[in-house]
Amino acid sequence: MPIGEAVIEIEDLSFSYGAEPVLEKISLAVQRGDFLGVIGPNGGGKTTLLKLVLGLLPAPPGCVRLFGQPLEMFKERARVGYVRQRALSLEQRFPATVEEIVSLGRVPRLSRWRPWGSADTRAVRAALRAVEIEELRERSIWELSGGQQQRAWLARVLAQEPELLLLDEPTTAVDPRAEAEFYGLLEKLNREQGLTVVLVSHDLETIARQVTKIACLNKRLLYYGVPEECSHPILEELYAGKRVLHHGHGWASSPSPSQGEGTG
């Protein structure tokens, strides 16, 4: 697929939980090589949008296309990687080494007729190298810092060799330095490997340097375009009633990230 071709196409997508509308008439297209940041307040529908694209929630037929195919027909799920909020991953404290965790990323690429092979081992090593935690591979995942664990989750999804990466507030409960490094890593993957990235965050400031496009979502899509043209009035409307915005270095601060489960 050449650069510039649409990886995700969403047209007139509405979704509600029962009678409660969460998304209203969303239309957008993500091109190959894009790094899209989806921002908005908690409860604004960001996670719901991601889950619809991932097929974890039932999208109305005909509204979403992945790699040019209608979502209902799309079978090559392994092309889409997903990193969910860290706090929710592996909550059982089950013992596992970093390498065992990252190896799980290969599962979608395996089948009964194609068991584990040297290509899979290579993909796991490459993923560990890409997130710079190769030396930690024998360590128990629970001995790692929050930032290192986050890299392990990222390595797991990279081992899957996805073409599109969807991340849902991946740095919740990670310290600011580790967060900046994590976003730097994503930027590198996007630039050097041409990985298409969609990053959900409720904080524009932390992702503004990396993303090439911004979607401002609060039930409706208030803005979709380059981050430089995302004006203060839009951001004020986006976070209306949530918190007074103050002016930073050309960027408006969004509400402070809560450490809870973002269901937005």
Place this chain on the structure above:
Amino acid sequence: MFEIFDYEFMRLAFIGGTVVAILAPTIGIFLVPRRYALIGDGLGHIAFGGIGLALFLKFEPTATALAISILAALGIERLRATGRLSGDVAIALFLSGGLAIGLILARLAKRSTDQLWTYLFGSILTLKAEDLLWMIPLALGVLATVFLWRRELLYSTLDEETARASGVAVSGINLLFVLLTAITIVLSMTIVGLLLISALIVLPVAAALQRARSVRQAYLLALLVSLISVYLGLIGSYYLDTPPGPTIVLSALGLFGGMSVIAGRP
């Protein structure tokens, strides 16, 4: 010391015990982190309901228990997947319902309580060679299935949502898993009994999880604890003249307690 192997029934008990000791933690390693321990218990009780039904209708008890618990496993997984099986009430319903139905039907069939006792608490010493003829192939089938699907099972167990999003057939895997659990429970029925089987599935894994640092370590350690529990239980029951099923479970509890103390965690 080894005169215990002079008896045919003891040799059979050790073979049957080994089969179950290998099977139980193979299921338990996925069951424990899924927090399915009570589902295992529920299936055991339902299998007992199946025994009662078989006695009443004069069917083959083990085959009926297997059929009923497989059906129940499918039902439970469906309830769980649709989110309708949350909370203790649903499980309590299965637990008490299965037991009550089993006891009533067995009574109506005019069976003695002694016979029911063997299903509830095991009767490994009455194991016959022909029992092993169906137990061993079925157990090998369960082991082979888990081995072939181990990565999918692990991914679905540890991070169901991500596995589902990346195209792993999680619903199918979950279904397969409850089926394997149901088969394991019925297989273990004669060894430790339906009321105690979930202890053998859960305790060795729970013990191993306190020490292990990797999935592989956890499984191998659980396997070791399970085998030691069964052998200790069998030898103990022979010399102390105690019922084997409960003695096996007490051995597992002892090992679990011992490993908790060593790990420094209560």
